[in-house]
Amino acid sequence: MISKLELLIAWRYLGAQRKSLFVSLIGIFSMLGVSIGVFALVVALAAVNGFEEEVTAQMIGKDAHFELMAYNGNPIGPYDSLTQEVQKRVPDVVASSPFIVYKVGISSKKVNDGIVIYGIDPATAKGVTDIHKYIKWGEYSVDSLEDMGGKRRPGIILGTGLAARLRVVVGDKLVLQTFQSPDEAMSSGGPKMMMCVVSGIFETGTYEYDGNLAYVGISDLQKLLGMGNTVTGIQFRIKDHWKAGEAVDSMATWLSYPYYGMDWKSKNITLLKWMNYEKFIVAAVICLIILVAAFNIISSLIMVVIDKTKEIGILRSMGFSKAGVMRVFMLMGSFIGVGGTVVGGTVGLVLCKLQEAYHFIKLPGDVYVIPYFPISVHAIDVILIFVIGIVLCVSATLLPAWKASRLDPVGAIRHE
Structure with a gap:
């Protein structure tokens, strides 16, 4: 002592x-x-x-807390029952929204590029991601808009980096086109295309997102890709985003093949x-x-x-x-x-x-x-x-x- x-x-x-x-x-x-x-x-x-x-x-603003998808990138058919099952078995789920993610070509008057395009339901997507909070110019809308010629076109939301690279502003027209192999191009008559009008430009502050992502309506992307009524996956938000991994682990105990879940931490594990x-x-x-x-x-x-x-x-x-x-x-x-x-x-x-x-x-x-x-x-x-x-x-x-x-x-x- x-x-x-x-x-x-x-x-x-x-x-x-x-x-x-x-x-x-x-x-x-x-x-x-x-x-x-x-x-x-x-x-x-x-x-x-x-x-x-x-x-x-x-x-978390760009990604949902966790996502449900199918192996090998296979589309998910009728997804309403699957969504309801997850909401019933995972009690902390507060919102859900279907989505499509795909790589497409994008062209403006001066630039051609390749991007990742998301097809979303803007009403339900606001509950699982925060992209609507990052809109810097224009508005959060993927509804059809009139172009300079008075014709209505699907709306598209871009990141600031991508908009700068394409040299476009709100109201400009863009063309989306699918990538195809030579055999597919010969048999189908070439890539499918869709003209859009820039409705909004967002800025998250992360170049990976702002420079490579764009959002269109889920029904418009389904038509472009010929996906019918299928989607790539379903996004979910829970009360505590730190428990997303636990939700995915519990979901794996009853979710059967070919479906699997992935939380936001697994998607960004390297960072x-x-x-x-x-x-x-x-x-x-x-x-x-x-x-x-x-x-x-x-x-x-x-x-x-x-x-x-x-x-x-x-x-x-x-x-x-x-x-x-x-x-x-x-x-x-x-x-x-x-x-x-x-x-x-x-x-x-x-x-x-x-x-x-x-x-x-x-x-x-x-x-x-x-x-x-x-x-x-x-x-x-x-x-x-x-x-x-x-x-x-x-x-x-x-x-x-x-x-x-x-x-x-x-x-x-x-x-x-």
């Missing part, structure tokens, strides 16, 4: 370092190093969390793993700052031991135990480490909370879809940071404290 006398001696030794300016400066810089390291770690992890949550929100690795690497690199500060604590305490050798000898001759001397110097280093951790962590948390409330750190609007630096403080991260900072600093006191406890009392008193 730590006695009041040990606490008092440790505190007085810490303050008495003022007699030796050099030793005192090392202690001050050690505390500053710990504070800077903890501050940087709090802010960096909050920033990584903020960007991760923004990217995740955009993933999610990369974000987790990034968070780990950032934390590991910044922890080196705290580690350097811990080595400074070792240097500071060793110099205190040398400076206080005679006083240590007097304490030992008065009956102070080796364990007591060791605890005194561990307490000195702990004061530095805990003080630095608390100061740095507090400043970092205050800065993060101010950024969350007032968004005073801005981001260029032409580069990022979000106009401010996103911050998200997680309690578990803060706890781990404080624990890591304190453990490293306390561990750094072991060597000098052990050295102080091993001093011979007689030799220490005779030390000049």
Whole structure:
């Protein structure tokens, strides 16, 4: 147990370092190093969390929480009964919508390209995805519109990157055409085509989506592809998107071949793993700052031991135990480490909370879809940071404290 006398001696030794300016400066810089390291770690992890949550929100905004499809890309026939079965067996489902996804060619007056086209029911699709929230120009509509010549054409919604590449704006005409093998082209008379009018342009902030996706009405795409009343799959949204994987796993216990489910995390597994690795690497690199500060604590305490050798000898001759001397110097280093951790962590948390409330750190609007630096403080991260900072600093006191406890009392008193 730590006695009041040990606490008092440790505190007085810490303050008495003022007699030796050099030793005192090392202690001050050690505390500053710990504070800077903890501050940087709090802010960096909050920033990584903020960007991760923004990217995740955009993933979920484009994707449903989970999808039901058939193996080998086979179309799903009458899907109403299948939808009802999922809604009955998965109680957390709050919305569903059929969809078609296909690769087609797209042409404007000046550019030809290949894209991924989604056929959606705009009314029910609003319940499972958030594309309607990202409309930047025009409106969220795939209903037929009049082109410049007064003829009604199916509406199409594009991402900003794709619209820029095709050099089109709301109201311009586009042509969709199917890809076919040479044999199919010869037997069918060539690829099927459909003319559309741009009704809306969306921007999610993720180039993969904004530069390669477009949306049309599900019935229009069925006609273009000759799919009759079939669809590619059914999209679902549940109450908690983090439980989408559990919903898919439970669905797999009763869903029979050829159907299978896939949640949003499985579709974006590579990006999610990369974000987790990034968070780990950032934390590991910044922890080196705290580690350097811990080595400074070792240097500071060793110099205190040398400076206080005679006083240590007097304490030992008065009956102070080796364990007591060791605890005194561990307490000195702990004061530095805990003080630095608390100061740095507090400043970092205050800065993060101010950024969350007032968004005073801005981001260029032409580069990022979000106009401010996103911050998200997680309690578990803060706890781990404080624990890591304190453990490293306390561990750094072991060597000098052990050295102080091993001093011979007689030799220490005779030390000049």
